[in-house]
Amino acid sequence: MPPYRSRTSTHGRNMAGARGLWRATGMKDDDFGKPIIAISNSFTQFVPGHVHLKDLGQLVAREVEKAGGVAKEFNTIAVDDGIAMGHDGMLYSLPSREVISDAVEYMVNGHCADALVCISNCDKITPGMLNAAMRLNIPVVFVSGGPMEAGKVVFENGVEKAVDLIDAMVAAADDSMSDADVLTMEQNACPTCGSCSGMFTANSMNCLTEALGLALPGNGSTLATHSDRERLFVEAGHLIVDLAKRYYEQDDESVLPRSIANFKAFENAMTLDISMGGSTNTVLHLLAASYEGEIGFTMDDIDRLSRKVPVLCKVAPAIENIHMEDVHRAGGIMGILGELDRAGHLHSDLPTVHSRTMKEALARWDIRQTNSESVHTFFKAAPGGVPTQVAFSQSRRWDELDLDRKSGVIREAEHAYSKDGGLAVLYGNIAEDGCVVKTAGVDESVLTFTGPARIFESQDTAVSAILTNKVKEGDVVLIRYEGPRGGPGMQEMLYPTSYLKSKGLGKACALVTDGRFSGGSSGLSIGHISPEAAEGGAIGLVEEGDPIVIDIPNRVLKVDLTDEELARRRAAMEAKGESAWKPVEKRKRKITTALRAYAKLTTSASKGAVRVVD
């Protein structure tokens, strides 16, 4: 029977000082001996996905106390990728994941907390807290802030469109759009609090925590503004105390994150991601969480799954006018998992934090299996259509669910968008450890593509070339020295991919990089090339005009050069000594001590860009 960790500082005569301090935080005599539940909140006014979280940590805390626990809230940082994008701010995005993981570890271990509730939402916060949960392996429940409502605009010509952040970015560089229309787009693209409304990284990761079994049904798709979401926070507060008591008082190890989010659960999560065209960042973050939890889930497992899992759901940016609120109306993540289970792609015998098995959860929450009025009502939660930064501030509902599995938002396997996955892992002589592409966002006309390499050794120079029309139809934009170590920080190439669309080149060019992509990127965008140039990857040897061959059906990315030529170039590069494997021209970016420390310890994307100290 594991003793409560918190006894370390709450019991024994010599802990009188510590107890004195616990009393000063508000603990009373009868609180000593109760499970101490850490509540990792991520409220900040910098990020729309977090502006509404300020009081939600205490909402959970009150429920923890009602359930017999002691709640102690703390806060992590949260970087807004969309604001950090396009300047040196983006160098901090991925490194912030490690800062968040460490912050959770420091607070939980520093104070010997017994269990953890993670209140996350945006791109690096959910994975940062997930990595910490897998590292710590104490009882945990995830509850995210929830998706933003999709924007709705009516243009000067009267056309109405559902829009999001990406539409505003693309419009801004589209010379055919009037300033008035761009302003309309900007004013309406992000109407409420919540994580940006498409299947971008934040929503992808919050959906994956549902599939891993670490979050309650509805976590990934229930809107931040809807009153239904409050129940997820209330239930998380009760559930975590129950899980803690099962572990510490009944010796039930099945409630631990590494028991729930085991190898098969990682397969479920990646299967979900592939079936819904999730952000490629999920590859990076699942690999990292697998490393932190010693799960053994690798790029090869992702490749294996991507060859057999169908695309059952397409959401912006893979398709226009479909956003998270529409996925919810079709049954949310439980709806997609239900279809995957019926198609034989799911391990449904796995436990979750809320149900004995995923199968039991699906029987209760999959709208095609249950006639429960309360569950059907839950998934009819609709957007309020009123701009707000206030959580749970509206209760609108659709009249009907979307149960059309032939042409609706969620498809049954028989009517899949495509028989194999929304994501592919490619290998070749410039990606010997692999690279990834979100195939759900690639037009079928360019699944195979060969073109001359246009070399850029920073995102900035690639952006200026695209905007000044120096990138032509048929080109392969190659951006290197933007990997985890080379950037450092492995920037998201959202602006280059958006500007290629702005210039009408979204289906006429490819972009390959050792950097990564935002979940808002689509098109023939291949990222995570490993090993990265800064680690001696062959992407560093490609020269202007070299033919780059992309063959997604056969899972190949290569430069059409002989091994001998590549070997010759490698020898010439190594002969450069100190300046080898570095950008030819000095880049303007300021690499601070914080970023240099990150660069010293990080690894290539094929390992999840995890920090390796040994």
Ligand SMILES: CC[C@H](C)C(=O)C(=O)O
């Ligand atoms: C829409 C872009 C979003 C903010 C992002 O960075 C991601 O999805 O990764």
Ligand SMILES: [Mg+2]
């Ligand atoms: Mg991002």
